[in-house]
Amino acid sequence: MTSANPAYVLTLNCANRPGIVAAVATALFEAGGNIQEAQQFDDTATHRFFMRVVFDVAADIAIEALQQAVTPVAQRFGMGWTLRPKGAKRRVMLLVSKFDHCLADLLYRWRIGELPMELAGIVSNHPLETYAHLDFTGVPFHHLPVTRATKMEQETEIWRLFQESGSDLMVLARYMQVLSDGLAAKLPGRCINIHHSFLPGFKGARPYHQAHARGVKLIGATAHFVTADLDEGPIIEQDVERISHADTAEDLIRKGRDIERRVLARAISFYLEDRIILNGNKTVVFTG
Structure with missing residues (x-):
């Protein structure tokens, strides 16, 4: 990956349970993603998990392919999520x-x-x-x-x-x-x-x-x-x-x-x- 490759921002939240980070990272890796930045928070009061991931991909990988990669993970964990090109205004x-x-x-x-x-x-x-x-x-x-x-x-x-x-x-x-x-x-x-x-x-x-x-x-x-x-x-x-x-x-x-x-x-x-x-x-x- 190079700095010229398109970058995306994935945000998500769901009920907290083991395996969320691993599942998200694996899905992005298998879709050709390279994680640049990842932040997460476990709200112990509400038992909800929050995450923001910035990653880039090769220029020939469309956002639709990334959405298809994330969707099964989101459904598995009952996530609310967004995926946007990082540079989109x-x-x-x-x-x-x-x-x-x-x-x-x-x-x-x-x-x-x-x-x-x-x-x-x-x-x-x-x-x-x-x-x-x-x-x-x-x-x-x-x-x-x-x-x-x-x-x-x-x-x-x-x-x-x-x-x-x-x-x-x-x-x-x-x-x-x-x-x-x-x-x-x-x-x-x-x-x-x-x-x-x-x-x-x-x-x-x-x-x-x-x-x-x-x-x-x-x-x-x-x-x-x-x-x-x-x-x-x-x-x-x-x-x-x-x-x-x-x-x-x-x-x-x-x-x-x-x-x-x-x-x-x-x-x-x-x-x-x-x-x-x-x-x-x-x-x-x-x-x-």
Whole structure:
């Protein structure tokens, strides 16, 4: 095998039992695979096993042959699994509101190649001129204003755009609207939100003001998958920063913007690299 050979990422999870690793390795070897990286986790609380494998194959081996090799093992162990070309870019749709620091950061990381994705579009409940200082060249922009009376119609349009653009992932990059239960239910494991607080504390609106009122010494941000339960979806990534009694609520907001940017970018990167596997209301994240 050489570095020019195509590489694939296999992720799997199933009830834990002896022989899983050996069976997977044997199946890949017999299909012509050469394992480059393997990570695994046995959740003793749920008795479930999780694994991420990166391997390459000769250029003439099709993905269908690899799928046929893995399928009998998956059936034998009752696995949930995915197999994707390592270099395949996912299509990502960004939802934003007035606060644009996460949007600006994601656009920058995308343009320099740090986030290997295809931007399917930007959806905002604010007009294009709100972001006049940002470069949207090559990225479709959709202004979808929303009121309480028009929420269902607006979300219907969001879902239409998501499907017609072939998007794989929806990112709420400080989108200050709560998704309806109906839309959230259509996106299990495919919608990431950045919450400007270290969940599960300080949920909902104005978390930095809540934190300031409580005199906290650490503030943070949380990236999680969206579910029908507000701010309670499976957590993907978090980070914190120390603050002091001298910091105002405005200082916390300013410092929080930096945390939000890096936490959201890391969570998206983990998703793009197939490093996240759902584990009930939690996640297993193979960070390398």
